Amino acid sequence: MNSHDFSYLANVLHRRTGIILAEKKTHMIETRLMPVVRRFGFRDIASLLKELHYGHEALVQAVIESMTTNDSAFFRDRKTFEEFRDIVLPVLKLARSETKQLRIWCAACAAGQEPYSIAMVLDDAKLIDAGWTITLIATDINSQMVARAQDGIYSQFEVQRGLPIRRLVSNFQQEGTSWRISDHLRRMVSFRTFNLLDSYGWLPDCDVVFCRNALMYFDLKTRASVLDRIGEILAPDGALLVGPAESTDGYALGYVPADSAPGLFYKSKPAPVRRLSLVK
Amino acid sequence: MKTCLVVDDSRVIRKVACRILNELSFETEEAENGADALVACQRRMPDVILLDWQMPQMTGIDFLKSLRRDSKGNHPVVLFCITENDPAHISEALGAGADEFILKPFDRGLIAAKLAEVGLV
Structure with missing residues (x-):
């Protein structure tokens, strides 16, 4: 890939998604583009990028999706889920005890491991059994990942x-050599393809937003814009959880970091509460 | 330094596992079947055991049942290394006292992740 092609691709990607491409990763970029070349029947990457100039939406979307990083794991960064379970959830259970409503948005869900991990924590807390209404929305820019997540x-x-292993046995059913998430967990999550640069108008006000391992692919200006807009849909006492490599972003952009809980931020300074310990 | 007993009838798998565990700062010992593993545990109880399922003389599940009956046998974290993911096998091993599972073939990342999950790294 020559530098002109790289610049063009980087520009399209940044304009459409906010993602920054590093020129030193040209080999990785080419590896990711080759399946798109084959799928659409192009001769090579140069031909594909030439066609990209004409703006065929299906092709642009396929290129964008090939460039997104979808690596994920259940309970990735275990501490985040402990913070959610032991710090965020107990406080919200008290604060929402009258409405018994909880709205959570998982903003970059990849193949669904993160929202299903959140669903498992909520299931453990038996909130639905206690009459709570849980809205758990999971989005990703990559429609193929969203489809995979929905399949579970x-x-x-x-x-x-x-x-x-105990969660695997109790929350999944084996299908051949694969495992399917239990129906009751799958039903807890609503999936949707969504670009973090698009309008947030369809989202409800949220009590918790997980926006992990997505901000790090943006430049500072895009990060600020996304965090600003998350702030607009986050409840005044809502919590934001970001990835370990992103733990300074919220602090820099006006969120209030939680004490001794890296990656956990509040929209505004929370009322002092005794830290609850619910470790099993 | 934490100690790990690697129990597997394949010498190659034992060597690979020991190399990975050494890199993760574990002191390792090997046993090629359940009976030898019990002797090793009586000599010195390890912190963690990587345990194969099918072995001659004494299978992994029989070893695990014997281990958990020992007065000090609840100390080691037992990671069962399996090639089949049949829930019935998994349930049987959990009932016998297994803590976690690793599907073969394993690599450094998987062993490190499982050890982290059980709080050993």
Whole structure:
């Protein structure tokens, strides 16, 4: 890929998704583009990028999806889920005890491991049994990943990453060499393809937003824009959870970091509460 | 330094597992069947055991049942290494006292992740 082609591709990707491409990763970019070349019948990457100038939406979307990173795992960064379970959830259970409504948005869900991990934590807390209404929305820019997430079927390799065996046995059904998430967990999650640069108008006000391992692919200006817009749909006492590599972003952009809980931020300074310990 | 007993009738798998565990700062010991593993545990109880399922003389599940009956046998974290993911096998092993599972073939990332999940790295 010559530098002119790289610049063009990087520009399209940044304009459409906010994602920054690094020129040093040209080999990885070419590897990711080759399936698109084959799928659409192009001779080579140069031909594909030439056609991209004409703006055929299906082709642009396929190129964008090939460039997104979809690596994920159940309970990835275990501490995040402990913070959600032990700090965020107990406080919200008290704060929402009258309405018994909880709205959670998982903003970059990849193949669904993160929203299903959240669903498992909520299931453990038995909120639905106690009459709570849980709205758990999961989105990703990659429509193929969203379709996979909706299917909720994972390989043996995928369920081995981060998922304790007891959760596997109790929350999945085996299908040949794969594992399917239980219906009651799948029904808890509403999936939708969504670009974080698009309008957030369709989203409800949320009590918790998981936006993990997505911001790090954006430049500072795009990060600020996304965090601003998350702030607009986050409840005044709502919590934002970001990835370990993104833990300074929220702080820099006006969110209030939680004490001793890296990656957890509040929209505004929370009322002092005793830290609850619910570790099993 | 934490200790790990690698129990497998394949010498190659034992060597691969030991190399990975050494890189993860574990002191390792090997046994090629359940009976030898029990002797090793009586000599010194390890912190973690990587346990194969099918072995001559004493299978992994029989070893595990014997281990958990020992007065000090609840100490080691037992990671069962299996090639089949049949829920019935898994349930049987959990009932016998297994803590976690690793599907063969394993690599460094998978062993490290499982050890992290059980709080050993």
